[in-house]
Amino acid sequence: MLRYMINRLLLMLPTLFGVAVLVFVLLRLAPGDPVQMMLEGANVSQQVVEAERARLGLDRPLYVQFTKWFGALLNGDFGVSIWTGRPVLYEIGIRLELSLQVAIMAALLAVMIAVPLGTLSAVFKDTWVDHLVRVISIAGLAVPSFWLGMIIILFLLTYFSWIPPLTFTPFFEDPWKNLSQLIWPAVAVGYRYSAVAMRMMRSSVLEVLQEDYVRTARAKGVHERLVVARHAMRNALLPVVTVVGLEFAFLIGGLVVTEQVFNLNGIGKLFVQAVARGDYTMIQGLVLLVAVFFVMINFAIDLLYAFLDPRIRYR
Amino acid sequence: MKRTVLLGLMATWLAIAGIASAQAPRSGGLLKFAVGAEPPNYDCHANSSFAFIHPVRPHYNTLLKFDVEKYPAIKGDLAESWTVAKDGLTYTFKVRKGVKFHDGSSFTSEDVKATYERIRKPPPGVLSLREAAYSDISAIETPDPTTVVFKLSKPNASMLANFASPWDCIYSAARLKKDPKFPERNIMGTGPFTFEEHVAGSHWRGRKFKDYFEKGKPYLEGFLAIFISGAPMVNALAAGEVLAEFRGHSPADRDRIVKALGDKAVVQETPWVCSLVVTFNTKKKPFDDARVRRALSLSIDRWGGAQALSKVALVRHVGGLLRPGYEYAATEKELISYPGFAKDIAASRAQARKLLQEAGVPNLTFTLTNRNVAMPYTPVGVFLIDQWRQIGVNVKHDQLETKLYLAAQQRDNPTFDAALDFNCDFMDEPNLQLLKYLSHDRSAINYAQQTDRTLDDLFDKQSGELDKKKRFAILRDFEKRALEQAYTIPTIWWHRIIVTHRNLKGWHITPSHYVGQDLSDVWLE
Numbered sequence: 001m002l003r004y005m006i007n008r009l010l011l012m013l014p015t016l017f018g019v020a021v022l023v024f025v026l027l028r029l030a031p032g033d034p035v036q037m038m039l040e041g042a043n044v045s046q047q048v049v050e051a052e053r054a055r056l057g058l059d060r061p062l063y064v065q066f067t068k069w070f071g072a073l074l075n076g077d078f079g080v081s082i083w084t085g086r087p088v089l090y091e092i093g094i095r096l097e098l099s100l101q102v103a104i105m106a107a108l109l110a111v112m113i114a115v116p117l118g119t120l121s122a123v124f125k126d127t128w129v130d131h132l133v134r135v136i137s138i139a140g141l142a143v144p145s146f147w148l149g150m151i152i153i154l155f156l157l158t159y160f161s162w163i164p165p166l167t168f169t170p171f172f173e174d175p176w177k178n179l180s181q182l183i184w185p186a187v188a189v190g191y192r193y194s195a196v197a198m199r200m201m202r203s204s205v206l207e208v209l210q211e212d213y214v215r216t217a218r219a220k221g222v223h224e225r226l227v228v229a230r231h232a233m234r235n236a237l238l239p240v241v242t243v244v245g246l247e248f249a250f251l252i253g254g255l256v257v258t259e260q261v262f263n264l265n266g267i268g269k270l271f272v273q274a275v276a277r278g279d280y281t282m283i284q285g286l287v288l289l290v291a292v293f294f295v296m297i298n299f300a301i302d303l304l305y306a307f308l309d310p311r312i313r314y315r
Numbered sequence: 316m317k318r319t320v321l322l323g324l325m326a327t328w329l330a331i332a333g334i335a336s337a338q339a340p341r342s343g344g345l346l347k348f349a350v351g352a353e354p355p356n357y358d359c360h361a362n363s364s365f366a367f368i369h370p371v372r373p374h375y376n377t378l379l380k381f382d383v384e385k386y387p388a389i390k391g392d393l394a395e396s397w398t399v400a401k402d403g404l405t406y407t408f409k410v411r412k413g414v415k416f417h418d419g420s421s422f423t424s425e426d427v428k429a430t431y432e433r434i435r436k437p438p439p440g441v442l443s444l445r446e447a448a449y450s451d452i453s454a455i456e457t458p459d460p461t462t463v464v465f466k467l468s469k470p471n472a473s474m475l476a477n478f479a480s481p482w483d484c485i486y487s488a489a490r491l492k493k494d495p496k497f498p499e500r501n502i503m504g505t506g507p508f509t510f511e512e513h514v515a516g517s518h519w520r521g522r523k524f525k526d527y528f529e530k531g532k533p534y535l536e537g538f539l540a541i542f543i544s545g546a547p548m549v550n551a552l553a554a555g556e557v558l559a560e561f562r563g564h565s566p567a568d569r570d571r572i573v574k575a576l577g578d579k580a581v582v583q584e585t586p587w588v589c590s591l592v593v594t595f596n597t598k599k600k601p602f603d604d605a606r607v608r609r610a611l612s613l614s615i616d617r618w619g620g621a622q623a624l625s626k627v628a629l630v631r632h633v634g635g636l637l638r639p640g641y642e643y644a645a646t647e648k649e650l651i652s653y654p655g656f657a658k659d660i661a662a663s664r665a666q667a668r669k670l671l672q673e674a675g676v677p678n679l680t681f682t683l684t685n686r687n688v689a690m691p692y693t694p695v696g697v698f699l700i701d702q703w704r705q706i707g708v709n710v711k712h713d714q715l716e717t718k719l720y721l722a723a724q725q726r727d728n729p730t731f732d733a734a735l736d737f738n739c740d741f742m743d744e745p746n747l748q749l750l751k752y753l754s755h756d757r758s759a760i761n762y763a764q765q766t767d768r769t770l771d772d773l774f775d776k777q778s779g780e781l782d783k784k785k786r787f788a789i790l791r792d793f794e795k796r797a798l799e800q801a802y803t804i805p806t807i808w809w810h811r812i813i814v815t816h817r818n819l820k821g822w823h824i825t826p827s828h829y830v831g832q833d834l835s836d837v838w839l840e
Contacts, residue, residue: 032718033725038355040363040721044444044759052442083355084515085499091515153550157575163554166541167518263547265516273516278718 001306008302012295019291020073020284024066027280034058034082034278056082069284078288079281083274088285091270098168099259099266101178102185103251107244109190110197114240117194118201119233125206133198140195146257149188153261156184166263185262189255193247200243204236211235237308245301246294253290340534340821344839349551349560351544353516358498359484360434361442365562365828368481370519370540372832373533374417375484375504378408378427379475383823383831387641387743389479393422393505403470403781406478408463414528416487417502417509423460429488431455431465438495448477448746470779472786473746481741481829507533507835517542527835534821534838555579558816558839562828563587565629565690565812572814579817583824586632586640587809589739591695592751593683594724594803596731597765601676608801610670611733612655613663614706620698621807628691631810635794636752638808638826641743642783643790653798667706680709681732684723687714695806696735724762736762736803741829745790746778752797763802770796 035052053059057068069079078088121133156162164181171178208214209232217227256268267286274282306312352366359367359375380392391397394408414422435452437443453468467474477483484504490497497503502510505528508521519540523533543551549568551557553575564572573580593611595602602608617633625631635653637644650656657663671677685696693714700710710733715723723731740747750758753774754766770793777789798804813824821836 032722034718036721036725037718039444040717044446046759048442048446049759055440085356086515094515150546153547157550157554161554161575163550163556166543166547166551166556167514167539260545261547263541263543263551265514265542270516276717 005303008299012299015295016288016291020070020288021066023284023287024069025062027283028062032278034280037278038083069281073288078285081274081279081282083277083279083282088281091282092267092285092289095266095270097170098182098264099252099255099268101171102182102189102255102264102266103248105182105186106190106193106251107248109186110193110247111244113190113194114197114201115233115237118198118240119205119228119236121198121202122205122209122232122236123228133202137195137198137202140191140198143192144257145189145192146261148191149185149258149261152184152188164262168265181262182264185255185258185264188261189251189258193244193251196247197240197243201236201240204239205232208232208236234308238305241304241308242301245297245304249290249294249297252293253286338820338840340836340838341840342531342534342838343536344534346535346538346559346819346834346837346839347557348538348540349543349548349557350519350540351542351548351560351562353542356499357502358442359482360437361444361499362482363444366542368829368832369561370513370521371484371502372481373506373508373521373538373834374502374510375506376414376833377479377481377483377485378410379479380481380833381479381742381825381827381830383825386825386827386830387476389476392479393427393485394478397475399475403472403474404467406465406467406474408465408478410461410463411528412461414505415526416505417524418487419526420487420489422485422505423488424457424463425460425488426485427463428455428457429491430483430485433486433491433495434483441495445477445480445482448473448480470781471746472778472781473744476742476744479742479830481832507833508535508538511537529835533835535834538834552576552814552816555816558819559813559822561813561822561832563629563809563811564814566626569812569814576814576816581815581817581819583813583815585811585824585826586638587629587811587828588638588641588741588743588748588826589737589809589811590634590638591630591691591806591809592736592738592803593699593806594734594736594751594762595801596729596733597763597802598729599732601674601679602681602732604674605800606670606674607676607679608804609654609799610667610674610706611703611708612798612801612804613667613670614708615655615699615702615804615806616660617656617807618658619660620702624691624694624698624807625810628694629809629812630691630695630807632808634808635805636797637745637748637790637794638743640826643743643745643787645791645794649791653795654801655798655804664706671706671708678707678709680711682711682713684720684731684734685712685714686720686735687716691809692735699735699806729762729764731762734762735806738805739809741827743826745786745793746774749774749777749793749797751803752793761803765800765802767796767800767802770800 035049039049057065072079080087081091117133121130124130153163164184165177169177214227214231217231253267253271255266256272259266259269271286274286350366350369354362354367354371376393378392378394379389382388382390393410393414395411397408399406410424410427416422432455434443434445435449451467451469451471452465454466456464486498487503490503507524507527509524511520511522513519522537523535541557548560549571552560552572569582595608597603621631621633632639635645635650651658671679683696683700686692696712700712703710724734738748738751751760752770753761754771755761755764757771773789773793777786777793780786780789818840820840821838823831825831
């Protein structure tokens with residue numbers, strides 16, 4: 001197991017290196033000049049533009065720029081934002097707490113809704129319970145999170161003349177203020193998230209309920225509740241864990257529109273701003289961060305498999 | 316709809332009533348307002364966006380400033396009084412005594428000198444966007460701590476207004492001496508508010524400066540600028556969560572906020588020193604032919620378009636190269652004599668078709684490069700394409716995200732046919748608004764790429780002309796020539812709409828969203 005873990009961790013390095021090269025090259029291939037964006041509308045001479053480009057190191061050959069950036073990266077230095085001049089890690093750090101919290105809340109909400117409802121839907125297949133759960137889950141898949149977010153905001157504004165706080169307060173500083181801001185985006189995102197997991201849970205439980213060991217348990221006279229809870233649900237969780245994990249990694253950088261709707265100062269919004277400004281170093285840092293999240297979560301999911309299903313052993 | 320209009324009228328009336336009734340200002344309170352974008356760094360001299368001015372200006376003073384109630388009149392800020400020599404070559408300012416910087420040090424004329432030296436001759440590594448505006452200054456002298464003298468090499472009609480520029484924040488000479496880049500990462504001025512915090516991507520906070528030189532001011536205990544844009548910003552205004560956004564709203568957003576706030580809304584409106592202009596790439600055929608460019612200008616019904624577009628977009632006023640209503644702008648009588656501004660649009664379009672025929676492009680097809688910013692770029696772009704279609708010109712609308720949009724108009728070898736560009740300045744001043752029409756080798760914001768020495772000469776003449784009547788006449792010659800050649804043509808001028816909560820007092824709208832933002836006179840009811 002330990003050897004497997006070390007191998008997996010080592011394999012992450014070429015993956016992340018590939019991501020780093022790809023994002024660096026693709027950004028430079030795209031048309032547009034970040035310096036021109038910064039000086040938009042200003043009547044400055046070409047010398048000023050060139051001086052600014054030189055100051056940012058953008059006048060050097062690509063391989064020199066890459067070597068410098070990657071060398072610093074190996075020392076944990078992600079560089080400074082072209083746009084703000086502040087360290088990339090600082091810019092990401094102040095937003096990561098919010099994005100992580102929304103992702104965790106949405107994931108918890110999704111699991112809390114998806115696991116019981118998905119199981120109920122499978123156990124009571126083709127009854128009104130199943131139909132209701134399927135309507136709820138299909139609606140969740142059909143409704144975009146940002147749209148639901150807009151409806152929530154408009155509802156709060158119209159009926160209570162209130163909108164969630166506009167600035168972030170850390171949970172441990174003021175839990176009430178924190179939750180009154182973040183519960184709404186968590187609901188908007190968590191609903192769609194739960195719909196995906198709910199569908200997966202239903203089909204997975206249905207499949208497991210047909211297995212021999214479930215038939216054996218029933219034949220042994222085990223109570224139906226225990227059959228479902230101990231034998232069916234636990235085994236049915238494997239694909240659901242995969243879905244939940246991947247969705248979680250996506251949420252870290254993928255809440256772009258929802259963050260705009262709720263004016264959340266998160267990673268998704270930073271991503272959009274960085275792309276719009278042509279902030280190379282910031283985009284590179286963010287893409288790497290999301291890649292690290294995906295790789296780590298995949299790794300964690302694999303380890304969780306072994307916990308959920310003792311038959312799975314890694315060598 | 317009727318209800319919205321009624322609410323709007325009521326709110327406007329309240330605004331007028333509010334302004335008229337001179338209530339005694341109250342001290343205290345935190346002003347929360349929205350800012351649609353975020354400043355990249357903290358240096359006034361290196362920035363050009365409202366997103367910078369709105370949160371940062373309250374921390375600084377300038378030598379002069381615009382009198383918002385009598386715009387474009389100017390008044391002293393750190394300058395107590397000033398004189399201009401008859402030949403226009405010497406400007407002498409007496410600066411205030413007893414002014415303190417936020418670190419407790421005293422302000423003197425040396426700080427003014429150090430600031431303007433930094434702007435006109437930035438040290439290596441320092442970015443100064445307004446270096447050119449002060450190129451006529453030959454020397455800055457400080458005979459005593461309360462006097463600063465600017466010597467000019469030639470007269471410059473815009474120099475006094477330049478000294479009121481909100482971008483010319485006065486920095487501490489001592490700090491600049493230690494580190495010329497100090498203002499890039501630090502806020503330290505003499506302004507009414509001290510800097511408290513900036514949480515990147517979220518907000519900016521300022522606190523009342525207890526030692527501010529104007530006794531009793533500022534009235535506010537502090538301000539909180541929240542970076543928020545689009546629909547969330549409108550929602551925040553509608554909920555009263557923020558009391559204002561000082562750039563401007565579209566008519567639809569105004570109506571939504573007014574509907575939500577009811578009699579708590581105060582609406583102020585004015586023509587705006589901003590316009591969208593069409594730039595033709597004169598290095599590319601057939602736009603190197605003045606007949607083609609003029610034909611395209613002639614086919615635009617600006618008068619009809621202004622009426623129609625004002626209902627859906629933040630554009631409303633027909634004007635030439637200078638903002639309608641400004642003292643140096645053409646009168647309506649003069650305007651309708653220029654190509655593209657006649658009220659008989661049928662005759663203009665007949666003339667346009669004839670010109671295209673003569674130029675050998677009766678069935679012209681081209682691409683209009685536009686920015687994918689909804690307001691007002693999209694509606695104006697769609698309007699123009701429809702206007703051109705009416706003379707048989709087929710235009711593809713290419714809306715690009717800002718980075719690609721700017722790349723298409725890049726300074727060397729641009730690829731666009733025609734582009735919708737913007738001309739937005741911090742004040743009404745021909746030396747600023749006409750820069751786009753100067754030859755390419757003299758103006759970095761001329762994307763049309765033309766070289767026209769006649770226009771250059773006329774620009775220099777008006778710039779050095781201190782007699783208002785004479786300057787006005789030269790400006791008409793410039794405008795006539797520019798519109799006949801049509802390298803870059805104005806479309807419709809913007810209309811600034813600001814909705815504030817009635818609890819916000821002491822703020823006055825001006826045609827520029829850059830001026831009047833030091834918040835020293837603002838108070839909360």
